[in-house]
Amino acid sequence: MYIYKLPAFFKSFLLVVLSVSLSLLVAEVIAGWMAVDARAGLAKKYGVKYDGRDRLQVILDCRKTNQNCFPSVPPSTFTDNGLKLTDSVLFPLAGPANATVIGCNESGYYSTYKTDRFGFRNPSASWLKSVPIDLAFVGDSYAIGDCVNEGESFADKLREAYPRVIDLAYAGNGPLIELATIKEYLSGRQVRFVFWVYFERNDFTNLERSKNVETLVKYLEPDFTQDLVLKKDKINAAMRDYVNNRIEVQEQGRAKVLPNLRLLFWKIRNRKPGSIGTRKSINYDLPMFQEILVSAKHKVEESGGQLVFVYLPEYERFNSEVQKAPWSASRIKGEVVDMVNSLGIDLIDIEPAFRMVEDPLNLFPFRIQGHYNETGHSIVASEIQKYLSSHQN
Numbered sequence: 001m002y003i004y005k006l007p008a009f010f011k012s013f014l015l016v017v018l019s020v021s022l023s024l025l026v027a028e029v030i031a032g033w034m035a036v037d038a039r040a041g042l043a044k045k046y047g048v049k050y051d052g053r054d055r056l057q058v059i060l061d062c063r064k065t066n067q068n069c070f071p072s073v074p075p076s077t078f079t080d081n082g083l084k085l086t087d088s089v090l091f092p093l094a095g096p097a098n099a100t101v102i103g104c105n106e107s108g109y110y111s112t113y114k115t116d117r118f119g120f121r122n123p124s125a126s127w128l129k130s131v132p133i134d135l136a137f138v139g140d141s142y143a144i145g146d147c148v149n150e151g152e153s154f155a156d157k158l159r160e161a162y163p164r165v166i167d168l169a170y171a172g173n174g175p176l177i178e179l180a181t182i183k184e185y186l187s188g189r190q191v192r193f194v195f196w197v198y199f200e201r202n203d204f205t206n207l208e209r210s211k212n213v214e215t216l217v218k219y220l221e222p223d224f225t226q227d228l229v230l231k232k233d234k235i236n237a238a239m240r241d242y243v244n245n246r247i248e249v250q251e252q253g254r255a256k257v258l259p260n261l262r263l264l265f266w267k268i269r270n271r272k273p274g275s276i277g278t279r280k281s282i283n284y285d286l287p288m289f290q291e292i293l294v295s296a297k298h299k300v301e302e303s304g305g306q307l308v309f310v311y312l313p314e315y316e317r318f319n320s321e322v323q324k325a326p327w328s329a330s331r332i333k334g335e336v337v338d339m340v341n342s343l344g345i346d347l348i349d350i351e352p353a354f355r356m357v358e359d360p361l362n363l364f365p366f367r368i369q370g371h372y373n374e375t376g377h378s379i380v381a382s383e384i385q386k387y388l389s390s391h392q393n
Helices: 002-035 038-046 055-062 154-158 175-185 203-210 214-220 232-252 259-269 286-302 329-342 351-355 374-389
Strands: 069-071 100-105 110-114 133-138 165-167 191-199 306-312 346-349
Touching (some): 055 100, 133 154, 133 175, 175 203, 191 286, 203 286, 329 346, 346 374
Parallel strands (some): 069 100, 133 165
16 A cells, blocks of 8 residues: 555655745745845946946955955954954954955945055055154044045045045944044054044944943043054954955855855844844934043044044935934934034034035935945045145144
8 A cells, every 4th residue: 555655655745846946946036136236237227337246256356366355344343252362352443454455336346445554544654653644534434435446535535635644444433443543543643633534324323332342441441552553463463364264164155056045044144133224223322422532532632633523424314215214313413513512623514515516416326325436535525625724734
């Protein structure tokens, strides 16, 4: 009797296998469709050549001729566990040093830039000890010039008039990391102006995340330091090992079967609770932000410099069809401006200059949410230049 049931069993088994296979194939197609960058479609619409590779592939291709290619590694990467050196653990404030960095792709191409001896986006000669610094910048991805090439960020453009410019910004930075950066890398340096570049969309989100890092909170203490300048070689070695290990793991883990579906599952599995995509509200900790700015102002003035606050507007201010993110601090702009003014810190508000453009959306790649394009950076540079021209000694 069992023998006579085998054909029916195999028939059912094959039907299940075919059904599952077809379902997986459909899911793979849908996942592939979901993975298509909306910018690729817009690039086609505007007749712009678009690099469809993911960043890992760009880095691997770059390393065929240049082993010194690395991704951008924001300090926030180490929020949970820090960076492990051979004899200690610390919180780094920059990425791989003396490297070619592959940035992001918002305009159709992957931006690239070189880093200095500490891992910041500067020419290698920027840190000559005997030379005073004209301008220094701290901030997040908007201040480092994410997604635009060398020569296109506002810091790069200001170098044309002020050769001694130091950009200490990094993607994902918030107020605590920016204070730490000033204390670690500008202590004992003669700097005329330090520009605190504030981005209204997510700086308070970044502050909330940093408040859980004991090392970063310690920078509110007057004399705390990790001595990062003295440890630069150890940091760079550990950073390169960390990145190379991550690249190796990602490369080995690339799926050969159903790659789009597996990538989608990986993104869902590795999404952090409370990340920007799921956050419904944010605590605007103005008192702590004020404490941070007071500390930064004191540190800058201690070396004879001046702290200047640059207020950068987000995309949603210029597109009424897009709802502001619930965590955006744009709704408390007045309070932030009043606080900065009450501290006696000069403020440069970039929003009015953007509104003078006939269509401010053209300051963003493909007119959608993202970082400023080169034209946007030119306007920021122009506004800072106007301020500097009116404050010449």
